Amino acid sequence: MAENRRVRMTKKIIKESLLELLDQKPLDKITVTDICKTADLNRSTFYAHYEDTAQILREIEGDVIQQLPVSSDFLTEGNGERFLNMLTDFFRYVRENEKLFRILLLKTGHIGFNRRLAATIMGKYHKQNLIRDSLLERYQYVYCVSGALELLKEWITGGFPVSERKFAEIIMQMSMQASSLGNIEL
Numbered sequence: 001m002a003e004n005r006r007v008r009m010t011k012k013i014i015k016e017s018l019l020e021l022l023d024q025k026p027l028d029k030i031t032v033t034d035i036c037k038t039a040d041l042n043r044s045t046f047y048a049h050y051e052d053t054a055q056i057l058r059e060i061e062g063d064v065i066q067q068l069p070v071s072s073d074f075l076t077e078g079n080g081e082r083f084l085n086m087l088t089d090f091f092r093y094v095r096e097n098e099k100l101f102r103i104l105l106l107k108t109g110h111i112g113f114n115r116r117l118a119a120t121i122m123g124k125y126h127k128q129n130l131i132r133d134s135l136l137e138r139y140q141y142v143y144c145v146s147g148a149l150e151l152l153k154e155w156i157t158g159g160f161p162v163s164e165r166k167f168a169e170i171i172m173q174m175s176m177q178a179s180s181l182g183n184i185e186l
Contacts, residue, residue, distance in 0.1 A: 007049070010041070010045060010049060011049055011059075013039045013041065014035060014039050014041070014046065014049060014050065014056060015056055015059070015060050015063075016039075017035050017038035017039035018030065018035055018053060018056045018057065018060070019060065019099070019100065019103055020038055021034055021035065021038060022057075022103045022107055022108060023099070023103055023107065026107075026108070027053060027054065027057060027108060030053050031053070032046055032047075032052070032053065035053065035056075057108070060100075060104070061104060061112075061113045061116065064097070064100065064101075064104065064117075065116055065117060065120050067093075068090065068093065068120060068121075069086075069089045069090055069092075069093045080172070083172070084165075084168055084169065084172055087168035087171060087172065088164050088165045088168040090121075090168075091152075091155075091164035091167050091168055092164045094152065094156070095160055095164055098156065098160075101152075101156055102156050105117075105149075105152070105153050105156065106153060106156065106157065114149065117149065118145050118146060118149055121145055121148075121149075122141065122142070122145050140178055143178055144174070144175040144178050147174065147178075148171050148174075148175070151167075151170070151171065151174075155167055
């Protein structure tokens with residue numbers, strides 16, 4: 001069932017209120033009363049849309065993952081420029097939503113979100129022929145994605161010291177160096 005404009009607006013206010021509070025304190029210290037005060041809503045309005053604060057956070061995280069700017073086409077070999085552009089778009093999205101990513105990646109420390117983000121990145125930015133990948137290639141890819149997420153946190157913490165494009169180039173270069181270690185036998 002599609003939500004009407006009023007419901008979408010109310011949910012948006014509740015989500016924004018939770019994010020504002022998460023910027024100040026951890027989720028387990030935020031109550032429904034806190035959210036209602038911040039959102040200027042009553043508790044019955046809150047409970048008409050959500051069961052608890054954790055449900056709001058899960059919905060916010062789902063929204064972020066759903067809105068990741070990636071092409072539905074998987075990568076093919078020899079298409080480095082296209083991949084670089086996709087990474088640049090992804091990092092631009094992060095920078096444009098800096099407060100959201102700072103809260104989700106750095107403040108909440110929610111392992112579930114980090115894992116879902118990594119899994120989404122691995123699914124959307126990886127080439128289609130995963131089935132033919134060797135165990136070593138899979139490990140290299142997991143290593144690269146995990147490392148890129150940690151670098152992403154550092155990029156956010158550092159106040160975006162380089163452009164999205166330059167950051168994408170750094171990630172690609174480091175990933176290519178990790179991939180060049182392919183002479184290990186398993």
